[in-house]
Amino acid sequence: MELTVNGAPAELADDATVADLVAARAAGHDRVAVARNGDVVPRSSWTATRLAPGDAVEVLAPTAGG
């Protein structure tokens, strides 16, 4: 399926979950947050949350900031 991840077009398996996306994009980070169409997807729901075509997903990790 086609969707948008961090502002760019992405192609994912039709049954991809948020957990799959995090594993692909944010390996090595242990403090990650995910927004799907603007709403937070809690970590506890990552495995159960299937992505859908056309979703806009943000996968975020810590950075330096004031």
Add this chain to the structure above:
Amino acid sequence: MKDPLAPHRSQARGGPLHGGQEDRTEGLPQDLAPALAAEEAGDPFVLGGETFTSRLLLGTGGVPSLEALEAAVRASGTQLVTVALRRVEASATSSMMQVLDRAGVRLLPNTAGCMTAREAVRTARLGREAFGTDWVKLEVIGDDRTLLPDAVELLDAAEQLVAEGFTVLAYTTDDPVLGRRLADAGCAAVMPLGSPIGSGLGIRNPHNVALLREAVEVPVVLDAGIGTASDAALAMELGCDAVLLASAVTRARDPERMALAMRQAVEGGRLAKLAGRIPRRWHAEASTSFEGLPAL
């Protein structure tokens, strides 16, 4: 002259790394330790229901390297450090978090870059999820050039986040009326700017900061604009409860040394505030008595 940084250097780079908060007088110049100990015993800093001994909050933005960050955090004695969330491709390596975890500091996610209440509320929720804390440094800016807070969006976001159970530390202008509105909305701290973020212009309106301090009961944290140690000392002398700064340390030529300077400035300013300064006078007042002055 003894290098006051020497003990911090050996701690930061040589010996075993451990949570740095057990004894913050360790490694400080000998004559500073008793004053610090006295200050800590009777003058805790309570923020959002938590008690801190350090009144210096450190931002990580602009830090040149992980080594510099670790050294600066340690030298500053800070217990509360701000961090941000960005798209994972643009984020820091996980080593930055390891440095902060090793230092044993509490993390304070911010909403930097948000320009509307909607963005800020969503960013705060993401920060809560990522960092496992409901504390947030709420920042809603009005434009890219000045980075000044947007008062209307800020208050809206503060009200929403307080309602959602966040502990909101609100970055705001030095307007005492807006500060009171934020405190009334339930913010845990009001954090007025001294001058625009990263400008290093210091405290442009000390009178407003002092008025703001009078206007609210929650802690007031001077946030943004600090350029050098005397700015941080002035903030504390004006009655601020703490100082939050980033660029002044991270972009200094020697971040570690500046972090120690800021620590001592905040402590000195706080002690001076508690000690009570003498009134300003137009004319001199002799400190040596004229009584018994010989006729020569």
